[in-house]
Amino acid sequence: MISRNGQLLRISAVLVCLLLCTAPVAHAQSSRQTIETVLPRVVKIFGAGGVKNLESYGSGFLVSAEGHLVTVWSHVLDADRVTVVLDDGRRFDAELLGAEPSLELAVLKIDAQDLPFFDLDQISDAGPGTRVLAFSNVFEVAVGDEPVSVVHGVIAATDELSARSGRYDVSYTGPVYVVDAVTNNSGAAGGVLTTRDGQLLGMIGRQLQNSQSNTWLNYAMPLSELDTTIRQIQSGDFSRNRDSESTEFDDNFDSIDFGIVLVPDVVERTPAYVDAVLDGSQAMAEGLQPDDLIVFANNRLVHSCKAFEEELGQLQPSDDLTVVVRRGGVLLTISLTAPRTLPQR
Amino acid sequence: MTFPSSIVRLLLSVGACLCVVHVSEAVDSLVLEAERERVAIIERISAPTVAIFDDAGTNGGSGVLIRQDGLALTNFHVVKDLGPFMKCGLNDGNVYEAVIIGIDPTGDVALVQLLGRDDFPIAEVGDSDTVRVGDWAYVVGNPFLLATDFTPTVTYGIVSGVHRYQFPAGTILEYTDCIQVDASINPGNSGGPLFNADGQLIGINGRASFEKRGRVNIGAGYAISINQIMHFLDHLQSGRIVDHATLGATVRSESDGSVTVDQILPQSEAYRRGLRQGDEIVSFADRSIRSVNQFKNILGIFPNGWKRPLVYRRDGEKHEVMVRLRPLHSRSELMPQRPPMTRPPQRKSETPDGEGEDGPQPPIPEIPAGHPLAHLFKQPRIPDEYADLYEARDGFANYRFNRVARDRISDEISSLGEFPAGSWRISGKRSNDEGFEVNLNDDVVALTLGSESFLQNIGEPFQDEPPGTGGLIAAMHHLRLMLIAPENRFTEFYYLGSEPLDGDGEKVDVLIATRGSTTSRWYFRQSAGTLVGFDTETEPDADPCEVRIIEWQTNDGRTFPSIFSVRHSGEDVGEWIIEALTIREVGR
Numbered sequence: 061m062i063s064r065n066g067q068l069l070r071i072s073a074v075l076v077c078l079l080l081c082t083a084p085v086a087h088a089q090s091s092r093q094t095i096e097t098v099l100p101r102v103v104k105i106f107g108a109g110g111v112k113n114l115e116s117y118g119s120g121f122l123v124s125a126e127g128h129l130v131t132v133w134s135h136v137l138d139a140d141r142v143t144v145v146l147d148d149g150r151r152f153d154a155e156l157l158g159a160e161p162s163l164e165l166a167v168l169k170i171d172a173q174d175l176p177f178f179d180l181d182q183i184s185d186a187g188p189g190t191r192v193l194a195f196s197n198v199f200e201v202a203v204g205d206e207p208v209s210v211v212h213g214v215i216a217a218t219d220e221l222s223a224r225s226g227r228y229d230v231s232y233t234g235p236v237y238v239v240d241a242v243t244n245n246s247g248a249a250g251g252v253l254t255t256r257d258g259q260l261l262g263m264i265g266r267q268l269q270n271s272q273s274n275t276w277l278n279y280a281m282p283l284s285e286l287d288t289t290i291r292q293i294q295s296g297d298f299s300r301n302r303d304s305e306s307t308e309f310d311d312n313f314d315s316i317d318f319g320i321v322l323v324p325d326v327v328e329r330t331p332a333y334v335d336a337v338l339d340g341s342q343a344m345a346e347g348l349q350p351d352d353l354i355v356f357a358n359n360r361l362v363h364s365c366k367a368f369e370e371e372l373g374q375l376q377p378s379d380d381l382t383v384v385v386r387r388g389g390v391l392l393t394i395s396l397t398a399p400r401t402l403p404q405r
Numbered sequence: 406m407t408f409p410s411s412i413v414r415l416l417l418s419v420g421a422c423l424c425v426v427h428v429s430e431a432v433d434s435l436v437l438e439a440e441r442e443r444v445a446i447i448e449r450i451s452a453p454t455v456a457i458f459d460d461a462g463t464n465g466g467s468g469v470l471i472r473q474d475g476l477a478l479t480n481f482h483v484v485k486d487l488g489p490f491m492k493c494g495l496n497d498g499n500v501y502e503a504v505i506i507g508i509d510p511t512g513d514v515a516l517v518q519l520l521g522r523d524d525f526p527i528a529e530v531g532d533s534d535t536v537r538v539g540d541w542a543y544v545v546g547n548p549f550l551l552a553t554d555f556t557p558t559v560t561y562g563i564v565s566g567v568h569r570y571q572f573p574a575g576t577i578l579e580y581t582d583c584i585q586v587d588a589s590i591n592p593g594n595s596g597g598p599l600f601n602a603d604g605q606l607i608g609i610n611g612r613a614s615f616e617k618r619g620r621v622n623i624g625a626g627y628a629i630s631i632n633q634i635m636h637f638l639d640h641l642q643s644g645r646i647v648d649h650a651t652l653g654a655t656v657r658s659e660s661d662g663s664v665t666v667d668q669i670l671p672q673s674e675a676y677r678r679g680l681r682q683g684d685e686i687v688s689f690a691d692r693s694i695r696s697v698n699q700f701k702n703i704l705g706i707f708p709n710g711w712k713r714p715l716v717y718r719r720d721g722e723k724h725e726v727m728v729r730l731r732p733l734h735s736r737s738e739l740m741p742q743r744p745p746m747t748r749p750p751q752r753k754s755e756t757p758d759g760e761g762e763d764g765p766q767p768p769i770p771e772i773p774a775g776h777p778l779a780h781l782f783k784q785p786r787i788p789d790e791y792a793d794l795y796e797a798r799d800g801f802a803n804y805r806f807n808r809v810a811r812d813r814i815s816d817e818i819s820s821l822g823e824f825p826a827g828s829w830r831i832s833g834k835r836s837n838d839e840g841f842e843v844n845l846n847d848d849v850v851a852l853t854l855g856s857e858s859f860l861q862n863i864g865e866p867f868q869d870e871p872p873g874t875g876g877l878i879a880a881m882h883h884l885r886l887m888l889i890a891p892e893n894r895f896t897e898f899y900y901l902g903s904e905p906l907d908g909d910g911e912k913v914d915v916l917i918a919t920r921g922s923t924t925s926r927w928y929f930r931q932s933a934g935t936l937v938g939f940d941t942e943t944e945p946d947a948d949p950c951e952v953r954i955i956e957w958q959t960n961d962g963r964t965f966p967s968i969f970s971v972r973h974s975g976e977d978v979g980e981w982i983i984e985a986l987t988i989r990e991v992g993r
Contacts, residue, residue, distance in 0.1 A: 091539040091563070099538070149662055149695055198625055199614045201569055201585060204658065204696035209565040210538055211587035211624050241587065242624035246616060 091212075094193065094258040099207040100147045100176045102252060104197045105131055105154070105168075108139035114356075114384075119196040119208060119251035119264070120144065120168065122177040127152070127170035128294050130286070131250035132266055133159045135361045137166055144170050149205030158293035164232045164265055165286055167293040178252070180290060183283040184259035186237070190215045194243040194280070196251025196264055208251065213241025213278075221268075221279070230268060236279040237262050243278045244268070253280035311373040317403050318372070318381070318396055319343035325365040332368040334385070346394050349387065356384035377401055446604040447543065447559050452526035454557040454598055455479070455519070456494040456547040457503070459487045467546030467557070467597025468493065468517065469606060470527045475501075475519035476642075478634060479596030480611045481508050482578070482756050484515045489795040489803060490787055493519050494555035495526070504794045507641035508802040510739055511649040512705070513578045513611050513756070514634055515596075515802075516641035520791055528598055531605025533630035536584055540564045544588040544610055544626070546597025557597070562588025570698040570705075571612060571627055577734060578756075579649075581705025583627045584608045590626030592757040599628040607631050613757050620757065633706035639914065640708050640902030644806030646739045647902070650709040650730030656686055656700050664694045666717075670731075672946040678726035678975065680717055687716040687723060709733060710901065710915075710926075712908030726975070727908045736800055811900040814914050815891060817934050822963035824888035827990040831881065836980040843878070845885045850878045867923050867943035875950030875973035876923075880941035883925040884952075887918060887939075888965075895920050903931060907951075913937055938969070948974045955980065 101122050109116030120131035129144065136142070142154045152170035159166040186192070192215055197208045217238040221230055237253060244267050251264040262280030269276055292298035315322050319341020323333045332354040337344045354362050357371040358381060375381060381396040455468035455477050466483030470476070477493070484491065484505060493503045506516040519525060536542075544560045551558055566585035584599065590613045599608035608628030616623065640647045653673020654666050666684045669676050686694045690703050690713040707713060709732040716725045787795065798804035829845040835854075844851045850861045852871065859870040859878055867879035874880075886894035897919040906913045906928055913928040922944045928937040938953035951972040958967035965986050971978040 092537055095539040151660075199616075201566060201571075201614075201625065204698055205662075206568065206570075206696070206698065207538065207566065209585060209625065210563065211565055212563045242622075245614070245623055245625065 091193070091256060094254070094256060095195075095210055097258050098193070098195055098252070098254055099210070101178055102147070102195045102197075102208050103129055104145040104200075104202055104208065105136060105142060105250065106145070107136040107142040109136055114359075115200070115246040117197060117200045117247045118249050119247060121195075121250070121252045121260075121263070122175050123167075123180055123290060124177050124294065125173065125175050127172040127175055128157070128177075129154070129168050129170065130263065130290055131166050131168060132164050132263065133161050133166040134164075134249060134266060135356065137168075138355075138361055138363070142168065144168065145204065146172075146175070147205065147207045157296075158298050160289050160293070160298075162231045163234070163286055163289055164281065165263075165289060167290055178260045180283070180287045182260065183287060184255060184261055185282060185284055186215055186255060186261055188215050188217050190261075191256045192237075192239060192253050192261065193256060193258075194239065194241060194248075194251060194253050194264060196243070196245075196248035198245040198248045198251075200247050211241050211243065213239045213243065216240045218282075232265070232281060234281065234285040236265070236281055239278045239280065241278060242276075243280065244276065311369070312377075312402055313372040313375050313398055314403070315369060315372060317399055320348065322365045322368065329364040330366075332362050332365045342396055343394075346396060347392075348383075348385065348394055352385040352387050352392075354383050354385050355391070356382075358382055372398075443561075446600075446602075447545075450528065450543060450545055450598065450600045450604045451496050451557050451559065453528040454496070454545045456550070456552060456555050456557065457483055457487070457517075457596065458492045458494070458550075460490075460492065462492070465491075465547070465550065466593060466595040467610075469545075469596075469598035469609070470519065470525045471530060471606070473525050473527055474523050475503070475521075475525050476506075477503070477517050477519055478598075478609055479515050479517060480609065480756065481510050481513045481515045482611070483596040484508070484517065485510075489797075490791070491517065493517075494552075496552075496554070496556045498554050500555075502788050502791055504791060505803050506806050507644050507647060509637055509641060509647040509649075511577050511579055511733060512629060512633065512637065512647075513580070514609065514629060514637065514641065516638070518794075520794070528600070528606040529604065530631055530635065531601055531603070531607045533584065533607045533632045536564055536567055536601065536607050536630075538564050538567060541602040542584075542586050542588055542607070543600040543602075543604075544586065544590055544594060544597065545600065546594040546610065548589070548591035548593040550593050558594075560589040562586050565625065568699070568702055569627060570702050577738065579705060580612055580627055580629060582630055582633060582702040583612075584630055586610075586626050586628065587624045588626065589622040590628075590757055591622050592620060594626075595757055609634060611756055613755065615755055615757075622757075626757075630706065636706060636711075637708050637902070642806060643810060643900045643902050644801050644803045644808075645899075645901075646736075646800055646802055648709040648739055649733040650704060650707055650711065651733045652689075652704060652715070652728065653731045654680060656694075656697055658697050659685075662695060664697060664700060673731055674729045674948070675715065675726075677948055678715075678728055679724060680715070680726070680728075681719070683719075685718040687718050689713065689715050704730075708902060708904070711904045714908060807900050810914075811898065811916060814900060814916055814929050814934070817929060817936055818887060818891065821888065821936075821965070822959075822961075824885075824963060825988060825990045826889050827988055829885055830985075830987045830989075831983055832985050833981060833983040836982070841981065843881050845882060850882045852878045852881070864921070866921070869943065869947075869973075873973060873976075874971055874978050875948050876941060876943040877950050877952075877971060877978075879923050879943050880925070880939070880950045880952050883918060883920070883923065883939070883941050886920065887925070887927065891916075891918055897924075901926070906937060958983070960986070 103120045105118040105120050118136045120129045122129045144152045144154045154168040154170050157167045157169050195208050195210050202208050215237050220235050248264045249266045253262040262282045264280045319338035320343045321336040323335045334350055334352045336350055337348050362368045375398040377400050379398045383394050385392050453470040457468050458465035468477045468479035489505050491503050493501045501519045501521050503517045503519045508515045542564055545557045548558050565587050569583045569585045571580035590610045594610050597610050598606050599610050601607045608630050610628045612627040614625040652675050654669040654675050656664050657667040664686045666682050692703055694700050712727050712729045715728050795803055796805040831843040834840045839855045842853045852859045854871050861878050867876050869876050870878050891898050895918040901915040901917050903912050903914050912931045916927040918925045925939045925941040927939045940949035940951045942949040953970045954966045956968040957964050968982050970980045
């Protein structure tokens, strides 16, 4: 999953860092001050979730004094009401200004003034060997006026995440900071990675597993990959490039290959309701029923029929497909497996 | 992530060459100095760190010595299945016998005593209130029972959060006001010490957040603050099963960020001091309250029975009261091996050894057959030479320690002289010159105050008589019993622990004496051992008659109060001057 491009560049970055990394003592002494500066700029986010393995909380960080904040595009935001809690305990309902799923990015707005914030003109880049701090609301340890948690570590590598990672679909394809500390736990997504002196480096991403070793990744997406889009969403002139997006997706499988008939896809975001389940199909055997609303597929939020078909399109033969459906107010998890061969079309 | 192996080899070789050059030429002297300091601190903090095992060596955790005679702290969940005696290894390579003293199942703390030396290495106790996020911290202990020679494992990290509240996980166990660290806490670390950068003890490691990555550290561990444990230390030394406290009121957050009383027990002292539903809690125990968790945090660090100041606001007006905290649990709830309650689905952390886990548990690390230590653990459960150090009794972890402490403290009473049973007459006057006389024997108490008389048969429930004193006649009755022979005259007579007198005074040891439904708390200065006074409540949840002894007199070889003051329900009832005590012995 590591790109071979830019090897020389990275090797030289390592060399430079080894040479430069000399005075950790001075850094440690300023940690308290750094932390005191960063903590009020990181927020707790509460929204959808709460069912097994889907936490209903996350993290975010402020990028303007007027309450613009950045977080990860995730199921937590799929709620009628998303609440943002500042480090001083103040609570706000947040408005979703815009999102760029290919960057795993969402920008929210709360109605507040004079907030401390990260200046996007002051973001930094760093290479392997850089000592870092990670701030996030891991495990919802903080709920009210408690500040979020901070852990320390070192950037172990910088490299690109590929678009696929096992059966999880990672739409972000840019570079990431790989960290030696456990930064990506439940609720950490949307938190920040900073240098020891508080320079903003990256946004902590969703929990992802390495498909080859099955280990969990500890990484953050560099702010320099996100800041242009953040500014565009913030200023209101952001529009996703739909053409390039639609060409990215394969169509290996359709819902019909699992025995699922969705309702007719008539509007832009038709909810992914099951219209019928084919007799003798896998979906019927696993208990899927008409009128079930598909809300997640392989941990990805399904906001429309189209989104569901896109998820299925990317499956490889024999891949697992875990769908979460809402039936009469209850969320149910149903496990399916893609056919062993690609369908003939 | 996988690197192409050629790149890995290249990086490793280039890195190795660079490191050699780098170290020999250009390591900052500050770095070397910091390293030397760290090595010295680790040496110092390793010595008092204890590896705890059961007799079979199959179960255990960590601990830390805090007193040279062997007093050591650990987690309750480490010792709860070990029985009264356990084995403790130190980094001198020796294994010591240890006996349980007291347990705090709610706070997950246990006190044990290592035996056989009076010069154990000890940890310097720090002040956990000074800990700040970002401070360096050391976790020391025996994760995965790795140390075959008991040299503890040291992990190093930073403080990730302070004043953390961790919901109960499966049991009554609840971590309040705890310290969150990113230094590794793994199975076997439980009960071991957390040190600050100066090597001072700031907490006892006991929980960690575990999730999909398995039962190993994932960067969020929690330690019980040492300041909380120090509040409970004398209670733990009492050999009892120690309880935490409740105010008798629940609180909730309002939309404006204030915290108000949601529900309040009419039986609670908080209610009797005027607190009502809807009142805003401004501060509690001198810390301002801005969230429900903060309130729970503060409540969690004090033992049941302590008095703490509470400031509440109603209609814009602030009221400051002193409130005695109530027990959080009933006695039966605190007994070990109670069935687990269901736990909330979110925000849980767990003890690294599996406390509160409802799924399949990975086994606690075991000493495998053939392990170099295996022979150490084939000894009888109760070592003969120490068998007298353990006494079982309901409500106690080890009754022997209570008996010894109680007898030591109540020696002060014996030293006041020989007080025979029989008919007692105490006479004197009040500060307003009104005369009084109290007549006491085994059947009746009579008190005459000016022209009024109050009569009480022993065995009938005591009343608030004279009215407004909270039951001074009951208090005088208990004083007589105490002076004659407390062990024989009370149905319960035990050492409770210590508390700040009246909430903000000096530290006093507390003895509890109960007869019928009437209970007295006896306060002895920790510094000098002298009796300061006592509170007598005529029945549970009644405001007590608070007697404080101001002056003593000695007549006929008997030392007796000459002036005492009385308070009741937060009001002064004045001073009482005793001019004479006469005792007519039975049969004379």
